[in-house]
Amino acid sequence: MVNPDPLSWLAWAxxxxxxxxxxxxxNKLKARLSGRFGPAVFQPYxxxxxxxxxxxxxxxxxxxxxxxxxxxxxxxxxxxxLLLPLGRPAAVSFSGDIILFAYLLALGRFFQIxxxxxxxxxxxxxxxxxxxxxxxxxxxxxxxxxxxxxxVTRQYSFETILAGISxxxxxxxxxxxxxxxxxxxxxMAECSRMPVDDPNTHLELTMIHEVMILDASGFDLMxxxxxxxLKLLLYATLxxxxxxxxxxxxxxxxxLVFGATLVALAAALALIxxxxxxxxxxxxxxxxxxxxxxxxxxILIFTFSRQP
Amino acid sequence: MTWREIKPLELIRFDEERWFSVDEWLAATxxxxxxxxxxxxxxxxETDDCQRVWTILTGRSAGRLCLTNTVFFxxxxxxxxxLSADFPCMDYFECELYEQTGIEPDGHPWLRPVRSLNRWRxxxxxxxxxxVEGEEVHEVGVGPVHTGVIEPGHFRFQCHxxxxxxxxxxxxxxxxxxxxxxxxxxxxQQLVLVESIAGDSVIANTTAFCSGLExxxxxxxxxxxxxxxxxxxxxxxxxxxxxTLSGIATDIGFAMPAAAFGALRTGVINLIAxxxxxxxxxxxxxxxxxxxxxxxxxxxxxxxxxxEVITKFSDIEALLFNSPSALARLEETGVVIEEQARAxxxxxxxxxxxxxxxxxxxxxxxxxxxxxxxxxxTLDSGDVYARAKLRAVEIRNSVxxxxxxxxxxxxxxxxxxxxxxxxxxxxxxxxxxxxGEVAHIMITDANSNxxxxxxxxxxxxxxxxxxxxxxxxxxxxFPLCNxxxxxxxxxxxx
Numbered sequence: 001m002v003n004p005d006p007l008s009w010l011a012w013a014x015x016x017x018x019x020x021x022x023x024x025x026x027n028k029l030k031a032r033l034s035g036r037f038g039p040a041v042f043q044p045y046x047x048x049x050x051x052x053x054x055x056x057x058x059x060x061x062x063x064x065x066x067x068x069x070x071x072x073x074x075x076x077x078x079x080x081x082l083l084l085p086l087g088r089p090a091a092v093s094f095s096g097d098i099i100l101f102a103y104l105l106a107l108g109r110f111f112q113i114x115x116x117x118x119x120x121x122x123x124x125x126x127x128x129x130x131x132x133x134x135x136x137x138x139x140x141x142x143x144x145x146x147x148x149x150x151x152v153t154r155q156y157s158f159e160t161i162l163a164g165i166s167x168x169x170x171x172x173x174x175x176x177x178x179x180x181x182x183x184x185x186x187x188m189a190e191c192s193r194m195p196v197d198d199p200n201t202h203l204e205l206t207m208i209h210e211v212m213i214l215d216a217s218g219f220d221l222m223x224x225x226x227x228x229x230l231k232l233l234l235y236a237t238l239x240x241x242x243x244x245x246x247x248x249x250x251x252x253x254x255x256l257v258f259g260a261t262l263v264a265l266a267a268a269l270a271l272i273x274x275x276x277x278x279x280x281x282x283x284x285x286x287x288x289x290x291x292x293x294x295x296x297x298x299i300l301i302f303t304f305s306r307q308p
Numbered sequence: 309m310t311w312r313e314i315k316p317l318e319l320i321r322f323d324e325e326r327w328f329s330v331d332e333w334l335a336a337t338x339x340x341x342x343x344x345x346x347x348x349x350x351x352x353x354e355t356d357d358c359q360r361v362w363t364i365l366t367g368r369s370a371g372r373l374c375l376t377n378t379v380f381f382x383x384x385x386x387x388x389x390x391l392s393a394d395f396p397c398m399d400y401f402e403c404e405l406y407e408q409t410g411i412e413p414d415g416h417p418w419l420r421p422v423r424s425l426n427r428w429r430x431x432x433x434x435x436x437x438x439x440v441e442g443e444e445v446h447e448v449g450v451g452p453v454h455t456g457v458i459e460p461g462h463f464r465f466q467c468h469x470x471x472x473x474x475x476x477x478x479x480x481x482x483x484x485x486x487x488x489x490x491x492x493x494x495x496x497q498q499l500v501l502v503e504s505i506a507g508d509s510v511i512a513n514t515t516a517f518c519s520g521l522e523x524x525x526x527x528x529x530x531x532x533x534x535x536x537x538x539x540x541x542x543x544x545x546x547x548x549x550x551x552t553l554s555g556i557a558t559d560i561g562f563a564m565p566a567a568a569f570g571a572l573r574t575g576v577i578n579l580i581a582x583x584x585x586x587x588x589x590x591x592x593x594x595x596x597x598x599x600x601x602x603x604x605x606x607x608x609x610x611x612x613x614x615x616e617v618i619t620k621f622s623d624i625e626a627l628l629f630n631s632p633s634a635l636a637r638l639e640e641t642g643v644v645i646e647e648q649a650r651a652x653x654x655x656x657x658x659x660x661x662x663x664x665x666x667x668x669x670x671x672x673x674x675x676x677x678x679x680x681x682x683x684x685x686t687l688d689s690g691d692v693y694a695r696a697k698l699r700a701v702e703i704r705n706s707v708x709x710x711x712x713x714x715x716x717x718x719x720x721x722x723x724x725x726x727x728x729x730x731x732x733x734x735x736x737x738x739x740x741x742x743x744g745e746v747a748h749i750m751i752t753d754a755n756s757n758x759x760x761x762x763x764x765x766x767x768x769x770x771x772x773x774x775x776x777x778x779x780x781x782x783x784x785x786f787p788l789c790n791x792x793x794x795x796x797x798x799x800x801x802x
Contacts, residue, residue, distance in 0.1 A: 034567040122448040126470075126783070195633065198561035202456035203787040205448075206559075214455075277634040278561035280641075281470065281784040 001094050011086040015233065016078060020044035022236060022266055023229040029270035044229060048222050056218030061120045069115030070216065070223035076108035077230045084237060085159045087246045087255060093159045098146050101158065102139070105190075108227070109135055116212035123204050127211035130281070134189065134196070134208065137288035141186045144295020145179050149242075152302050158241075165244040171305055178298050180239045184265065185291035187235035189284075191228065194273040196284050206281070236265045310336035311376035313367050316672045316738045317523040322360070322751075323732040325377065330388050333363070333378030340365045340374050341395045346653045346666075348373060349736065349747050350401035351762035352409050357382055359409055364736060364749075371672055373736065380411055390416040397653025400768060423480035423801055438476050440466035445473065448783065452481045459797035463786070470782045475775045482801040490761040495521075495595070495726075498758075503590045506765060506799035508551070510586075511537075511544040512741030513763075514593035516748040519674065520737035521595045524729040524752060529675075530721035533597030538676035539610070539713050540580075540592050541739070542706040546617070547576040548742040549699040549706075552794040556696050557628060559788045560637040565628040572617050572624075579613045582606070596723045607714045618707050625700050638693035642777035642789030645690050652772040656744015657702070658793055661695040663688035668740035682709055692792040729756040741766060743796065765799030 003009075024041035031038020058066060082092040083101050090097075109131065116128040150156055152175065153164035165172055189196045192209035204211050213224045240261035246254035279287060310332040314320060328336070341347070345365040352361045359380040367374045380386040390413035391398040402413040404422045413419065418438070425435060439447065446467055452460035460481040466474040486505055490498055502517040503510050515537055522529060529537075554569035577587040584592035584600045592600055602610070628634055644654070649662035659666040667684035669677045683705050687694040734751040744766030753759035770793055777789045 030563060034563045035571065036567055122446065125446075126448070194561050200563075201559075201561065202454075203559065204455050205450065205786050206784040273561070274563045275631075276562065277557075277631065277637050279633070280637055281782050283636070 001092065003089050003091050003093065005088060008086075008088040008091045011088050012082055012091050015081055015084075015086055015237070016230065019226070019230040019233040020048060022233045022262060025263065025266045026232075026270050026273075029267055030273050033270055033274040044225075048226055051217075051222035051225065052219055054218040054221075056220050059119045059121075059215050061118075062215065063118050065111070065114050065118040066215070066220075069111040069118075070220040070227075072111040073108045073115075074223040074227040074230075076104045076111075077227045077234060080104040081230065081234055083158050084234075084241065085162055085246070086237070087251060087258070090157075090159045093157050095156045095160075097157045098150060098161070102142055105231075106135070106139070112212055112224075115216075119215040121215065123211050123214055126205075127208055127214075130208045131212060134284055134288065137285045137292070138186060138189045140292045141182055141189070141288065141295055144292055145182045145186070145298065148295060148298035148302055149175065149179060151299065162241050162244055163247050165242065165247070167244075167248050171301070174301055175298060176242045178294055178301070179242050182291045182294040182298075183235060183239040183242065184268065185287070185294070187232065187239065187265075188269070188272075189288055189291070190235060191232040193232075193269060195276055195279045196287065198278050206278075233262075236262050239265060311340065311374045313369065313372040314364075314375045314736075315372060316674065317519060317735055319523060319730055319733050319735055320375070321730070321733050327360075327379050328377060330378050330380065333361070333376055334388060334391070336376040337363050337365070337391060338394070340376075341391065341398070343368070344650075345374060346650075346655070347397055347401055348738070348745070349749055349762060349764050350398070350405055351749055352405060352411070353751055353760050354409070359386065359411060361405070361409075361411070364747075366671075373672075380409075386410060387412040387414050389414050393417050396651050396772070397769070399772065421478070421480060423483040425478070425480055435478075437464045437478075438466075438474065440473050442468070444468055461797050465783060465786070467783055470784065472778045472781055472783050472786065475778050475786075477771050477775055479771070479797055479800050482798045484802065486802045487761050487763055491758045499591075499594065505763060505802065506741075506796045507588060508548050509544070509741040509743070509746065509765070509796065509799060510589045511540045511593060512739045512746045513748070514589075515541060515675070516737040516739040516746050517750075518593055518595045519739075520735050520748050520750040521726065521729070523735040523737065524733060524750060525595070525726045526730070527596055527724060527726050529597050530723070531676075531679075531718040532601075532720045533723075534675040535713050535717055536598045536602060537593060538680070539602070539710060540584075540589055540598070542710050542713075543576060543580055544589055545742045546703050546706050546710075547573050547580070548794075549703050550576065550617075550621075552791065553628070553696060553699055555791045555794065556638075556692070556788065557634075559791050560634060562628065562631070562634055565624050568620070568624045572620060575613055575617060579610060582609060595726050601720065602714065602717065607717070610714050611711065614707050614710055618704070621700075621703060629697060629700070635693070637785075637788065638696055639689075639691060641692045641785050642781055642792060643689070643691045644773050644777050646688065648776050649690065649773065652776060653769050654744075654773045655769045656740065656766045657695065657698060657742070658744065658770045658773045660684065660686045661698045662690035666744070668738045668745050672738050674737075674739065676713070680709065680712065692788055695792040729758065731756045743767060743794070744770065763802060765796055765802075767795040767797075767800045770795050771800065 024044045028038050028041045080101050083090055083097045113128045113131055116124040149161050153161050155161045155164055192199055197208040216224055240258050245257040249257055310328050348364040350363050352359050362377045365374045392402050402416055403420060405411055407422050407424055448465040448467060450463040452462045462478040464476040465472055486501055490501055502513050505513045550569050550573035554566050557566035580589050581587040583606055592598055644662050646663040649659055649664055655666050663686050665686050669682045670684045685701055687698050729752045731754055734749060737748045739746045747764040749762040750758060751760040774790055774793050778786050
């Protein structure tokens with residue numbers, strides 16, 4: 001269950017520390033692609049530091065949920081990360097931990113939505129309603145993608161599923177590429193990136209994630225923002241781990257390929273955010289269903305490829 | 309005849325005016341509105357014992373306006389049967405008249421504050437917004453303080469889920485009393501005030517104000533300076549249309565054109581700064597002409613910047629208008645059909661995007677536009693796409709017009725000075741700003757001083773368009789619909 005290897009825990013700590021960097025890289029690439037200089041890649045760290053130093057103000061209508069939720073949102077994402085094998089065996093691992101992973105993130109989302117409703121503002125209520133609605137469509141993406149891999153490898157924890165991926169089997173090449181695509185879509189949806197949500201907009205009526213935290217400030221806002229960047233790195237990492245770089249290439253080359261995959265995913269995200277307009281809100285479920293269909297495709301590939 | 313046809317900038321001596329009874333005035337206004345005229349202005353002037361009211365509507369023959377008037381005596385109950393129920397385009401005008409003078413439109417369907425919210429509070433009770441009732445109907449109030457750096461205005465939505473059923477727009481947060489201040493100031497201060505009516509329509513407002521003064525003071529403007537005023541107006545149009553296109557791209561989260569249009573706009577406003585020292589054209593236009601002439605070096609610069617703008621613009625325009633993801637957002641969003649646009653009396657770009665030809669430069673040519681006509685195309689889908697695309701088309705047309713003008717600037721002539729203003733008269737000056745028709749009505753008293761100024765920004769007509777456009781759209785599309793009109797809060801609030 002709990003891995004006593006200190007290196008696994010060190011990898012986890014490194015993961016937590018490097019999360020804002022990925023968001024910084026996406027922002028920098030996005031700015032460069034649209035012809036601006038953009039902020040430095042370490043800007044998100046300064047932002048988090050600035051927020052952490054500020055006083056936390058609560059709305060008069062906010063109850064205890066508003067105080068509790070930021071900690072829960074951050075810690076569920078941080079805990080979910082423990083289940084991933086980051087170059088070393090995962091810090092925490094057991095058969096069926098993929099279910100825990102999915103519902104830890106769902107728990108965080110649940111509290112985020114509660115906190116949005118807690119301040120009793122019409123904006124945040126709208127954001128909560130959107131978040132809850134799109135979550136219904138986003139959840140199957142994860143289960144169809146990771147679930148299909150679980151069926152193929154007959155393993156039920158991240159560590160063993162990902163270790164079972166080999167580059168030699170042509171079936172896995174198809175699996176992995178299709179799986180990475182649907183995880184990438186999931187990342188766009190779960191991390192409120194374009195074309196589902198616009199992380200840079202100032203228009204409260206169009207927001208999904210940002211509008212839910214309009215009333216958060218100071219340390220609480222820092223936790224929300226930090227959790228959002230952790231989530232982005234989390235999904236990007238999951239997509240990169242599908243390649244099983246550490247298992248196939250060894251630690252040194254594996255880390256290089258792993259890092260390169262993350263940057264490539266960040267670049268793809270930046271490219272989409274620059275060259276595409278955001279979806280109309282009513283079309284978002286269609287987009288998410290498309291990603292689900294890719295997961296279903298994965299299962300179909302498996303079913304028919306195993307036929308004699 | 310209970311109305312007469314006038315031309316813009318025609319001197320009207322109201323001591324020689326024939327006054328009509330309230331019934332005659334109403335009948336004339338009704339008849340004109342019923343025949344398809346659109347209101348241009350409804351304004352009043354208070355004298356010792358009465359309130360004079362004038363209505364100006366678009367005329368039946370080209371280049372003419374229709375003028376009709378009446379007098380309400382202060383000792384009587386001042387009321388008349390409202391026109392708005394039959395002609396929604398009169399709605400805001402009647403509310404404004406009531407707010408300013410207390411002349412009551414009986415049976416007005418929705419009498420509400422225009423600028424002075426506090427004046428309407430009775431016994432401390434807050435103003436009651438129009439509300440929709442129902443199990444799943446919810447109300448969203450946005451503003452007047454917004455999350456972005458934009459002007460203040462309050463928007464009250466009645467929604468069913470994500471769908472907007474009704475939008476009420478409440479403005480007046482920037483009411484500075486421009487029209488009250490203007491008659492009390494010296495000319496030099498008046499110009500500064502007029503420049504600050506709307507920060508992005510400086511040229512349109514100063515040109516209207518100065519041409520009004522010139523008409524009252526019998527002053528002529530040389531052809532060269534008229535041409536330079538035209539150059540200023542078109543540069544302003546190009547810059548502000550670019551700015552709006554950048555805003556539309558931002559609102560749909562399309563980063564590349566948003567940044568690129570913004571960069572092009574900076575080039576154009578920097579050019580304006582190079583000419584007159586202000587990026588928004590402050591201080592360029594003065595009575596009698598312009599303060600800053602264009603010499604050959606500046607002309608060369610203008611040509612260079614315009615070349616660059618039009619080359620880069622083509623690429624970015626293609627990126628925005630050929631991208632399926634952008635078209636999916638722009639097309640069929642925020643539709644105002646021609647019938648609605650006519651009923652609401654929309655003007656300028658918003659009207660043209662709904663298929664109504666309405667452009668002061670073409671309908672009531674002034675200044676240089678009398679000699680060099682402009683092409684004013686229309687689109688008929690009335691959606692966000694039409695309003696965005698029309699801006700792109702107008703940028704091209706304006707650049708072409710600019711190139712023609714700077715290449716054929718007439719020779720300069722010495723300015724003549726402003727004479728004494730005509731007594732007891734008024735003129736109406738119209739210009740086409742980038743949003744549409746700007747009207748300045750300037751009234752002088754018996755001592756030939758400016759006694760009252762009435763200003764109408766095109767936004768005064770077009771806010772109704774925004775409210776119509778967002779109906780049955782998703783509330784998340786409101787910012788996009790709003791940006792496609794890109795109306796002015798300050799110009800409305802005065």
